[in-house]
Amino acid sequence: MFVFILLLIGIVLVAVLKKAHNNTKDIVLNRVQITEDLANQKAPNLTILHLSDLHLEKISITPEELYHRLKDKHIELIALTGDFLDREKTLLKLGPYLDVLNQLKPEYGIYAVLGNHDYLLSEKNLQILKDTLRAFNCNVLQNEHAVIHVHGTPINIIGIDDFHTRRSDISKSYEGIEYGMNLVLTHDPNIVLHMQQHHFDYLLAGHFHGGQVCYPKAYHLARMGKLPGMNMVKGLHRQDGKPFYINEGLGQTSINLRMGSRPEITLHQLSIIAPNQKAISSIQKTVG
Numbered sequence: 294m295f296v297f298i299l300l301l302i303g304i305v306l307v308a309v310l311k312k313a314h315n316n317t318k319d320i321v322l323n324r325v326q327i328t329e330d331l332a333n334q335k336a337p338n339l340t341i342l343h344l345s346d347l348h349l350e351k352i353s354i355t356p357e358e359l360y361h362r363l364k365d366k367h368i369e370l371i372a373l374t375g376d377f378l379d380r381e382k383t384l385l386k387l388g389p390y391l392d393v394l395n396q397l398k399p400e401y402g403i404y405a406v407l408g409n410h411d412y413l414l415s416e417k418n419l420q421i422l423k424d425t426l427r428a429f430n431c432n433v434l435q436n437e438h439a440v441i442h443v444h445g446t447p448i449n450i451i452g453i454d455d456f457h458t459r460r461s462d463i464s465k466s467y468e469g470i471e472y473g474m475n476l477v478l479t480h481d482p483n484i485v486l487h488m489q490q491h492h493f494d495y496l497l498a499g500h501f502h503g504g505q506v507c508y509p510k511a512y513h514l515a516r517m518g519k520l521p522g523m524n525m526v527k528g529l530h531r532q533d534g535k536p537f538y539i540n541e542g543l544g545q546t547s548i549n550l551r552m553g554s555r556p557e558i559t560l561h562q563l564s565i566i567a568p569n570q571k572a573i574s575s576i577q578k579t580v581g
């Protein structure tokens with residue numbers, strides 16, 4: 294009987310692990326709309342492709358598959374929120390993915406911030422990572438911002454460096470900022486708990502992988518800041534009335550398994566509105 298029980302446990306364990314591994318290939322494409330209604334007239338939208346936590350050592354999709362998932366999508370801006378890789382030998386894998394992003398021809402460009410795993414690289418290899426990103430037309434923002442104009446409205450793209458590794462400098466990121474809408478890109482979403490004095494219209498982050506392995510909850514995230522304890526580990530949330538989104542990531546870290554989470558590609562539609570105009574905000578999300 295004891296041997297039978299051990300065999301049964303083994304069979305169940307193998308089945309669970311197989312399912313958890315298969316989940317890493319079950320990529321979801323989420324669509325999120327941040328809507329501003331002006332006098333019952335819809336404002337124009339900016340369509341943003343958001344990718345995070347590629348973790349190229351254990352990424353869930355090939356460059357070719359990524360292209361075919363996105364080639365027919367209307368994409369105006371691409372946001373990459375860190376954790377591209379953490380090993381020198383993986384640097385060569387990055388180029389083909391960035392080439393795909395360029396093939397999507399985002400009108401307003403590609404913007405990237407770094408994550409805690411990127412900072413595991415040596416100083417030399419970290420520079421190679423940043424140089425590779427820039428060689429493929431990615432604007433790397435480290436506590437700085439850039440400005441684009443969409444439908445005549447200035448959009449400040451604010452890249453706050455990684456909070457987890459204590460490299461974030463919010464004041465420096467906002468220094469000299471132009472009056473307009475503020476789109477924040479960062480890796481660790483815990484930064485939102487420290488932004489009471491700095492306005493943003495939308496913030497994009499990653500870092501938590503949706504828990505990656507939840508049993509049934511991602512208790513291991515307790516050491517990753519206060520947000521997990523507030524049940525904010527993925528998807529849309531608000532802090533001080535301001536919306537932010539936590540992407541579950543395209544790759545895995547440590548083990549190539551997912552339980553209670555799925556790899557994610559996100560398309561955001563952000564309504565563009567001049568800051569001096571009164572608006573009513575709403576948030577919608579669909580999964581496809």
